[in-house]
Amino acid sequence: MNLDLSRRSFLKLAGAGVAATSLGAMGFGEAEAAEIAHVRPFKLTNTTETRNTCPYCSVACGIIIYSKGDLRKGEKADIIHIEGDVDHPTNRGTLCPKGAALKDFVRSPTRLQYPMHRKPGSDTFERISWNDAFDRIARLMKDDRDANFVAENMAGVPVNRWTTTGMLAASATSNETAWATFKFAKSLGIAGFDNQARV
Structure with missing residues (x-):
């Protein structure tokens, strides 16, 4: 089959393809619509946020600790997630590999917790x-x-x-x-x- 396209027709077709894929990438596809209909709860919804400082080096990056239980009140808490604090002026949400692995550091069975x-x-x-x-x-x-x-x-x-x-x-x-x-x-x-x- 011989397809004869002018330059103008090719650009129109390419533009329509870019628009369609962009809409799909932004969440307007069928799969995304089905997922929106059945929204699962965000995993950190029922956690307590505690802001702190990364303990590793002298940069003092800000972190946010998400826990079940309130660390600020001294309660025993299960730490679910740790991430960089985007509002902290030092790191603006970024963490080095050691800071990104803080959850493993905190939950390590060999971590010293008592004198x-x-x-x-x-x-x-x-x-x-x-x-x-x-x-x-x-x-x-x-x-x-x-x-x-x-x-x-x-x-x-x-x-x-x-x-x-x-x-x-x-x-x-x-x-x-x-x-x-x-x-x-x-x-x-x-x-x-x-x-x-x-x-």
Whole structure:
């Protein structure tokens, strides 16, 4: 069969084909119409949104955590989905591969969720309470500071330094929290103070 098309007829036919496929791609096909008639509920409809910061690096990307149960109230919650926060100025909804895999990080069976203590000479860790962990940290810090605090240098000039303990601060905090953290470290005399962003 010999089909004789002029240039004008070919362009009209091509334009009609583009229009038809564009309408189908936008959801005006038969399959889409049938799916619209039977709409399934969105999987995140009955979840609680909690905004947070990705814990991996010093970029401090914003994330949204979707959970069954309210994390903001301290409830035990099952995390369903984690995605980038499009309203966050740092990442605008994008996440690196580590950030995109946060759900696996949070739900990992090897994730440490409680304070653990390994007693001297033991080969196993034991779970302890948060109060016991804070008390132990405070006691060890106080003992070390008392034993190693340098009030003045050899020339007799007051320096008030604690050089045997260092502090590593988080970089995903606000300016106010960073200021308070720095003041806390310096009020103890800690000389070795650094930030996660430089590590």
